[in-house]
Amino acid sequence: MRIIKNSQQMRSYSLKQKARGRTVGFVPTMGALHQGHLSLVEAARKGADLVVVSIFVNPLQFGPREDLTRYPKNLGRDKKLLQDRKVDVLFLPTAGDLYPKGFSSFVEVEGLSNKMCGRSRPDHFRGVTTVVAKLFNIVCPDTAFFGQKDFQQLVIIQRMAKDLGLPVKIIGLPIVREPDGLAMSSRNKYLNSRQRKAAAVLYRSLLRAREMVESGERAPRKVLRQVRSIIMAEPLAKLDYALILDPKTLEPVKRIRGRVLTALAANVGRARLIDNLLIQAK
Amino acid sequence: MRIIKNSQQMRSYSLKQKARGRTVGFVPTMGALHQGHLSLVEAARKGADLVVVSIFVNPLQFGPREDLTRYPKNLGRDKKLLQDRKVDVLFLPTAGDLYPKGFSSFVEVEGLSNKMCGRSRPDHFRGVTTVVAKLFNIVCPDTAFFGQKDFQQLVIIQRMAKDLGLPVKIIGLPIVREPDGLAMSSRNKYLNSRQRKAAAVLYRSLLRAREMVESGERAPRKVLRQVRSIIMAEPLAKLDYALILDPKTLEPVKRIRGRVLTALAANVGRARLIDNLLIQAK
Numbered sequence: 001m002r003i004i005k006n007s008q009q010m011r012s013y014s015l016k017q018k019a020r021g022r023t024v025g026f027v028p029t030m031g032a033l034h035q036g037h038l039s040l041v042e043a044a045r046k047g048a049d050l051v052v053v054s055i056f057v058n059p060l061q062f063g064p065r066e067d068l069t070r071y072p073k074n075l076g077r078d079k080k081l082l083q084d085r086k087v088d089v090l091f092l093p094t095a096g097d098l099y100p101k102g103f104s105s106f107v108e109v110e111g112l113s114n115k116m117c118g119r120s121r122p123d124h125f126r127g128v129t130t131v132v133a134k135l136f137n138i139v140c141p142d143t144a145f146f147g148q149k150d151f152q153q154l155v156i157i158q159r160m161a162k163d164l165g166l167p168v169k170i171i172g173l174p175i176v177r178e179p180d181g182l183a184m185s186s187r188n189k190y191l192n193s194r195q196r197k198a199a200a201v202l203y204r205s206l207l208r209a210r211e212m213v214e215s216g217e218r219a220p221r222k223v224l225r226q227v228r229s230i231i232m233a234e235p236l237a238k239l240d241y242a243l244i245l246d247p248k249t250l251e252p253v254k255r256i257r258g259r260v261l262t263a264l265a266a267n268v269g270r271a272r273l274i275d276n277l278l279i280q281a282k
Numbered sequence: 283m284r285i286i287k288n289s290q291q292m293r294s295y296s297l298k299q300k301a302r303g304r305t306v307g308f309v310p311t312m313g314a315l316h317q318g319h320l321s322l323v324e325a326a327r328k329g330a331d332l333v334v335v336s337i338f339v340n341p342l343q344f345g346p347r348e349d350l351t352r353y354p355k356n357l358g359r360d361k362k363l364l365q366d367r368k369v370d371v372l373f374l375p376t377a378g379d380l381y382p383k384g385f386s387s388f389v390e391v392e393g394l395s396n397k398m399c400g401r402s403r404p405d406h407f408r409g410v411t412t413v414v415a416k417l418f419n420i421v422c423p424d425t426a427f428f429g430q431k432d433f434q435q436l437v438i439i440q441r442m443a444k445d446l447g448l449p450v451k452i453i454g455l456p457i458v459r460e461p462d463g464l465a466m467s468s469r470n471k472y473l474n475s476r477q478r479k480a481a482a483v484l485y486r487s488l489l490r491a492r493e494m495v496e497s498g499e500r501a502p503r504k505v506l507r508q509v510r511s512i513i514m515a516e517p518l519a520k521l522d523y524a525l526i527l528d529p530k531t532l533e534p535v536k537r538i539r540g541r542v543l544t545a546l547a548a549n550v551g552r553a554r555l556i557d558n559l560l561i562q563a564k
Contacts, residue, residue: 019301090283099445100444105392106390107390108387110388129387134445137449138447160387162414163416164387165380165416165419
């Protein structure tokens, strides 16, 4: 596995490979890799000739009171995991390289970025879209892989790629869960054992939502009342939002029809956790 | 000269040429071409194997009370001028192609976009950077050419390209002027003959600024007082701003040293005109 730390080197390496007719699959991450990331890497390995994974804890997407400085890091372990999956290039850019002196350009997706997580994390998605656009310009991938746990992020990046004509196919892959249903997340490391147990309430509430819809309930308000009460019954969890949305526009639906997204965010201890479930109304 | 109206066709054509080792020079325009544009085309012709010129009157960079609907158009003449200069591709995208339904992604350069013309034209530069970024993604140029008349635009686009890692070299070329010094602009067509004569006052005031600096004046305030009084003496001209700036940061200078930019904007009749002069303090 080649390790590249410099943008220009990364770009020329990718272009050289593409000139030889090889396709590039890209998995951008913030490191502290878990099975969710690795499922993206495996999909990239299957779908592209060359696999590039980046690890960059992007300061631009953290708010001033958020967890930038204590975000989990484990580069040694990450390297080994990627090597085992036959990743070709690990791209490790520095903040100084990606954000040169005087940096002041941003890519923003309006509307989609203000709702859901955007409400409690203003500027978060602007930081995400800016870094992803820049990483795309450096890595020049044919295909890029994102997890559906960050469903809003996935929809925003798809919108950005379409709107700005970025020549990258965006692939979203299913959430990978722990045995008790908790969605894998680097931030799960923040949980102590009591909090870790409590965190399973998120997925339990989503399963209850699915059950209700599958039993014929079509009123989002009624489903969400149940979801909220399940989470509020867990004293270690503090709900931020629970919503039933159109999975394309992320607009709340008035009535459940076809496929809907039930999405929620909650704080457990010092971890902000998100989860979602696509539910099909039969 | 090949005429391409579709983004995907434009992109695949460019990529095919680049795969053959040919370089692409790009001149984005809004049409109604004048000698200023043509000097960019000629530079592209000299500097690249393949020359692509786009004509697109970009709605995103016009304010609600601005001249979008009456912006001058002369496609027949434009085509002939470009053909004569051996342009390879004229790219004529439609607004529907560049801005698909639900379009909501923007590229923004903060700071630089709010001053000078950005004060009286909020969102103008956001429209420019968004369309230029998208055109770059479609045309995939090695080099792109912009006029120094839109000096602020040039600095903003250079900033954007650097910040976002756009793989395009940005070249700025000198202002082309009419015999009486008026900077060439498609908007000069809005002027009747009295206004046209009056408009020469802009350049006259810039020449006076240069004269003063070359005679040793180092106080921007004194130079600008002269510039303003020359323009205010012309009853058909209404000054928006006159500034002496650092040409890199576009920040006003406190004292004239080295190379400075004297930049101004004024309305003459219904035309908003801009002009500038780089002045070297000896």
